[in-house]
Amino acid sequence: MGIQVVTEKELDWVNEQYQKIDFVPSTLENEIIAIVTYQDRFAGVGRLVYLNEAEAEMGGIYILDEFRGLSLASELVAYLVEEAKSRVLKEVYCLPFHELKHFYEKFGFTTFDVQNTAVNEKVLKKFNWCLGNYQKEVLFIKNNTGSIQP
DSSP states (O other), X not given: OEEEEOOHHHHHHHHHHHHHTTXXXXXXXXXXXXXXXXXXXXXXXXXXXXXXXXEEEEEEEEEOGGGTTSXXXXXXHXXXXXXXXXXXXXXXXXXXXXXXXXXXXXXXXXXXXXXXXXXXXXXXXXXXXXXXXXXXXXXXXXXXXHXXXX
């Protein structure tokens, strides 16, 4: 098991995976994209999309079916959380399906009142899109302030 940062060379593979599951394609312009490997094979992908110097959205976490159950998503999210810590981000948002709430809580993410909290407009727009386009319940979560900053 390992993590590698995506370069232009792996970007086509990343976007092929995202296309299969109807996720927005990635670019390398404002993202850190990571691939988790298992026995030297690409097993999954995830990303931090920088919204500005202080905020990012963690998303695109996807483990290929044949590699599920190996704790690879945990490795991937842990890596992205560490990347966020190294950037000293004020907020890291995430829009997972409800059934993943406890998974993300292990990494310091919590739910919050979206209506009464100032949030990045780009992520709020994406959240509203998710609510209208997915049949599953989508959460709007963010890091606990102290858990992402070093």
